[in-house]
Amino acid sequence: MKLITALIQPHKLPDVKKALFDAKVYKMTVTSALGAGAQKGYTETYRGAQEEINLLKKIKIEIAVNDDFVQPTVDAIIKGAKTGNIGDGKIFIQPLEECIRIRTGEKGKAAIG
Amino acid sequence: MKLITALIQPHKLPDVKKALFDAKVYKMTVTSALGAGAQKGYTETYRGAQEEINLLKKIKIEIAVNDDFVQPTVDAIIKGAKTGNIGDGKIFIQPLEECIRIRTGEKGKAAIG
Amino acid sequence: MKLITALIQPHKLPDVKKALFDAKVYKMTVTSALGAGAQKGYTETYRGAQEEINLLKKIKIEIAVNDDFVQPTVDAIIKGAKTGNIGDGKIFIQPLEECIRIRTGEKGKAAIG
Amino acid sequence: MNRMKILKKMSLTMAILATILAVSPIVMNQVYAQEEAVQQAPQKTEVKKPSATDELAYAVDNMFLFFCAVLVLFMQAGFAMVEAGLNASKNTVNILFKNLMDLCIGVGLYWLIGYGMMYPGDAFKGGWFGFAGFGVSEKLGDVAGGTLHPQFDFLFQVAFAATAATIVSGAVAGRLKFAAYLIYSAVLTGLIYPISGMWKWGGGWLDAMGFYDFAGSLVVHAVGGFAGLAGALVLGPRIGKFNQDGTPNPMPGHNLAFTALGVFILWIGWYGFNPGSQLAFYGSANTSAVGIIAVNTTIAAAMGAFGAMLFNWILYGKPELSMALNGALAGLVGITANCDSVTNGEAFIIGIVAGIIVVLGVILLNKLKIDDPVGAFPVHGLAGIWGGIATGLFGDHPLGAQIVGSLVIPAWAFITMYILFFTMDKIFGIRVSEEEEIKGLDIGEHGEEAYAGFQIIETK
Amino acid sequence: MNRMKILKKMSLTMAILATILAVSPIVMNQVYAQEEAVQQAPQKTEVKKPSATDELAYAVDNMFLFFCAVLVLFMQAGFAMVEAGLNASKNTVNILFKNLMDLCIGVGLYWLIGYGMMYPGDAFKGGWFGFAGFGVSEKLGDVAGGTLHPQFDFLFQVAFAATAATIVSGAVAGRLKFAAYLIYSAVLTGLIYPISGMWKWGGGWLDAMGFYDFAGSLVVHAVGGFAGLAGALVLGPRIGKFNQDGTPNPMPGHNLAFTALGVFILWIGWYGFNPGSQLAFYGSANTSAVGIIAVNTTIAAAMGAFGAMLFNWILYGKPELSMALNGALAGLVGITANCDSVTNGEAFIIGIVAGIIVVLGVILLNKLKIDDPVGAFPVHGLAGIWGGIATGLFGDHPLGAQIVGSLVIPAWAFITMYILFFTMDKIFGIRVSEEEEIKGLDIGEHGEEAYAGFQIIETK
Amino acid sequence: MNRMKILKKMSLTMAILATILAVSPIVMNQVYAQEEAVQQAPQKTEVKKPSATDELAYAVDNMFLFFCAVLVLFMQAGFAMVEAGLNASKNTVNILFKNLMDLCIGVGLYWLIGYGMMYPGDAFKGGWFGFAGFGVSEKLGDVAGGTLHPQFDFLFQVAFAATAATIVSGAVAGRLKFAAYLIYSAVLTGLIYPISGMWKWGGGWLDAMGFYDFAGSLVVHAVGGFAGLAGALVLGPRIGKFNQDGTPNPMPGHNLAFTALGVFILWIGWYGFNPGSQLAFYGSANTSAVGIIAVNTTIAAAMGAFGAMLFNWILYGKPELSMALNGALAGLVGITANCDSVTNGEAFIIGIVAGIIVVLGVILLNKLKIDDPVGAFPVHGLAGIWGGIATGLFGDHPLGAQIVGSLVIPAWAFITMYILFFTMDKIFGIRVSEEEEIKGLDIGEHGEEAYAGFQIIETK
């Protein structure tokens, strides 16, 4: 099993959700985050003081999947999030050793979907 | 070492915290998240427009533990979070290679607790 | 590749950011979190009711790096976040199997930086 | 399918509306007929042309009451902010909605029947119940200083009725069904409040007995406070409020800035509530009275906040804002019955005591395991009674009558409202489901969240 | 480098300012010269010393108008809160700023030219356009009951002008460039509103025709509502509002507590808007009229909210707060034209119908794929027209003239404003870039966020 | 154990309170004795019955002042919102609490001693200090137009005192200990403000010299602004405000919607502040003056906001809301001293200049590395001085006296307050610990957070 984490532009969340649903990925966890990456921030002057805002608002999506679902999930995220502009975001894939459904105590493949 | 991540119902946080404390797990990190899972969302009509809300509010708890603490921690989370209803949540277990205490520079087992 | 997660005091974020930039680490993801650790919380009485607040506000920084960048990144975080007091925080290091840049589809080393 | 249903419902509503529009003139004529019958007698004296002085005094007094009524109506915004701020964000829409509907239903019903029940006229002097007819006269009566146009009088009085009703919404917050609240609100403003109001202000038996309540510590605030207590008792505490060992958990409000703003607005609104209750400004005796009333109100509010802050500080070692804000309101409630009868110095003391009462009241509720999320009972119920008693202690009114009134009115509100909430609960259940309570009434009752886009971490 | 630039700009501004300060006396003298010329004739009658009764009546009437003007000016806070609350948090600074600038630009321009265009004097009776001169007289005119000091009259009128302007900011929220908005606001308060206002209230052709609009359902609200519609049409909907199949997506406001507070403030402000439009309080006929106006206003507002809530409940199975709040405003707009001409019972009906209209109006806009984020068009445009028609149906004013006025004024506002927005769009583009719209106008236009420190998750 | 302690404290407090209640009648009698002695002389003239005209004029003037006082008191809500919004969310409870206590302590002390010091009577004409006795008379004095009941006069004046005090809370936000603030607030409203107030409004030496300050650009606003500067200087900047190279960091406010609402409320409140300072409405000269005052106030506010926006736009290339809001307040402060002495056109200029001054003032503070989180010094201090000078430039008052007054009053406030803050700092330290400042004063001082449930990410 893998844990896929994607950092995307906030306004792309509906598109990514749709692409994931089309790919039959229905489970996910979404949080808001601030990100620094290749995308340049913007400069604010506030009451005479200047500051470079280089942490931009991002959405973080985490999806735990079985190994055979990794590629379709990654593809779906890219499909929904890609515009070709800087700031589109990143996907990280990590190993996931176990997954447990609290309600039933099921583990592994049975629990993830 | 493992990193245990649990996604639970927000109102179960006090119970889970209590169960963890009883199991002598005192350290954790809590964030709020939105989750899509087996639990059905709800439909809203807002000023004549309809929308299915399928991202529900969840609490994410992350706990880094030594290997021998994995089972007690998982048990405690289940004890605190389980109601038997859909939406109870999931637990993920990932490998954790290193843990460092910033204050002292301690590593590994010494740092985690 | 590794995923480095640091939990630090909120007001140390600017210092850590600066230390990371000095170490040529420009990419990261920041979220806010509540943490329980060695640091003691505080007790509130609210309208005659007492409660121990043991979840304190923390900042979580996630940085994906190539293996040779792990040590410099950890050092920079410690440099920026350390005060020697309880509550300074922790750093976790996890394996990262893949990293994909959504915009270009680049993978691995090419994508991470 | 869904669309078809909506279209069907729409046409149905339209048909009903058309019918209403068609029959309404008849009904309305009916209302006016009754109303004019009632107003016949006094109208006769209208024949002689009033003098310029009468016209001027009439204008001054009615203008005074008009702007005071506007200030009292503004209090609705204050209550909405106070209560919204002291509750969880997941119930914000629900609380705001209840406050809005209080006013709207209150205006409708108090206009239709409440006003006629509360001010039934001299025929019902000393009695328990009366009715002057539907609606409110639009006719000009006597023109002279101290005489009020019935429309202004109604505007002022309806704001009081809405105040009494809205106090309850805080006490039952977070668990009462919206529909049940609407029913409660209608019964209170259309029936319960006008009846006990008539006992005192309508010239009823309490008035005859010598009971004094200048602007409504009891007639308005204690009615609301004890109705709220009844609701809180029938409902029981919110999930998570009390531990199994009986100790209370803090369930802090989600926005104390709203609460503070609300208290400032209420404080301002009280300058309509108390001074306006003089019902006249012209004539130096009236002018002077209004001046003293306004200053007494100010001093009591200030000292209520100060007293609550200090007492809380002494007890718990810290100055707590939400308690000081409750204290200001308690000071205002405490001075309401007697603001025209006491000196500035006495107002000072009445305020401090009210502030202390509110702190003790919150402790008491915790002890009794009653969950009143905004402190409506201590602020309006207990400080209301204190106001009634203080009127006897400081204000040269017979203490006996004050004690009777200060017991009877709260009891009336508590008993009738307990019966109402209890009966509704038996018939259809007035408490939302556990799941709905946990998720918040905004989603469950209204499908609408107050803070779209804000990430909120609620753990209770 | 940056600092040098700023210093240079600073000195330049100072130089310009110094020049302005130097020439301003001359310009101002000019203004006054013109103004005094205009005021010459009536000033003559000032010679005879007014009687004490005249002085008193004058004081009463002007004081009444003064406090009413303050209430109407308070409505600016209400609009700011309503509109801010109904939009996304990322556009909050922008919305608030537009509301502030409406008032500021409105005060400047309406003082300089608008007032003189709207009340050009008897010389332009029955006409289409007139001008009395720059500025506003500071001279005392006749002293008697019913006579207003021009400065108070201006204060009251400028608040109306700002109201008309500010309605639009909600309809074009989230996508209009700030600079374009400032231009629009200047044109509306300095030109468009005074012209159509003159047609009715300045004694122009609509007035001569017998058209009646007591406090501005059409003259103020429909002008704003239809100008907003024009803006929304030229701009097109916000990104994400409509799906490809034409179905609308909800884009809920970020803070319904602000919206509720705003509606309570507007409701309170309306006690200046409608009662103040009687322009006199002294004289029992005036006093009585103001009383009826105030109660009618209250009843219509209450029933507007109630009607909208109920109708929405019937249609969608749930009581929606934002719709009930819009309903209260629609009730207020609907009663504005006729509050002095109908009975309490008729106000009841006018309010309910207005509440239903607002629900239907929102559905209509969704059908037509027009994106009006706060419902400005249904509330001010449609309910405004309803107010005009209701004046004919219930208020004993010729229905024909009411229909003409209820068509002509909205058409005037819509057409002129459509041309303005369209022309601006052709010349420099009035819509912000897609990227700016997505990130929010607060960052794009102002580089300032409303909620520093709050974590906000926007998904639209 | 804990419970025992609380019970013990509770009984102790009750015992003290009982004692106070027991002795209070004696003290109060004392107060009244003194007070009545003072009021003896003028009371004599009360014998003859006032005419109807006198009664009416008296009613009109006192009613005018009453509603104006209510408007000024409403400003407390405005200040609370402005200051809360411009600071970090972690200090919200603290700021709101300081604003509430300003008013409460102000009412208590200004009633007890302040009013008697500020208006000591003719005996102290032209002097530096005087005292008329404790408390405020509740007796009716002369009844005639222009005569004010002492209670109304007090209500109006106490609102001014609270305004002066509350200005400081913004300047010292985020780092001053709560207890130190309470002491400061007591000293200012009970001593410092009444003394300098007496110099001008109590008939003291500045008044005798010909210095003019109609409604308090200096007497109220500059006192607050310079007291705030003193506090900010003694405290030093917040952690993180200035970098080691001296450049400032933005520390944006957490809720600009609150700030905007607060400014709208203050603007509205100013219609009590300035027009009310005419202290009379009856008599066409008064009526006319109030009209001009109200319009001048409006124009200056509008142009202050417009000027600040434009100047900021020129300097930094973007229109900044928080600066425009400060500009509106600066315009209001600038016109306060002279609103009755200038024309509408001059008000226009005074407003624009005030708006520019505020932008320059913020730059100046940054240069001097003084940290005034809400801009209290530029808005109230600098624009206050500008108001005093403008009174000489435009208003036909001797420029020399204006300059003296515009230097002396700020200096008095600055020096006395610097000494107070400095002394307190030496004795017990007025700044909270670094840790507390970082975590926020809400937790450290009050153990109560303003936004329970909202996730807030503060990085400063």
Ligand SMILES: Nc1ncnc2c1ncn2[C@@H]1O[C@H](COP(=O)(O)OP(=O)(O)O)[C@@H](O)[C@H]1O
């Ligand atoms: N190495 C990294 N470690 C952690 N987060 C990262 C890393 N690189 C990118 N991110 C996250 O991904 C977001 C998008 O990155 P960005 O570089 O702007 O995208 P792209 O390079 O595809 O245009 C960033 O804002 C940040 O939150």
Ligand SMILES: Nc1ncnc2c1ncn2[C@@H]1O[C@H](COP(=O)(O)OP(=O)(O)O)[C@@H](O)[C@H]1O
């Ligand atoms: N495969 C997954 N990947 C990421 N998050 C998941 C996944 N499955 C579940 N979750 C998270 O766990 C939460 C609870 O899941 P849910 O399916 O509702 O629980 P259960 O199946 O135990 O009733 C979801 O809301 C989501 O946040």
Ligand SMILES: Nc1ncnc2c1ncn2[C@@H]1O[C@H](COP(=O)(O)OP(=O)(O)O)[C@@H](O)[C@H]1O
């Ligand atoms: N074992 C753990 N699992 C998850 N989070 C942890 C763990 N230990 C610490 N943390 C996080 O790190 C933060 C800082 O920990 P703390 O023990 O206070 O630091 P230190 O021990 O260095 O003084 C905590 O608030 C919590 O968010």
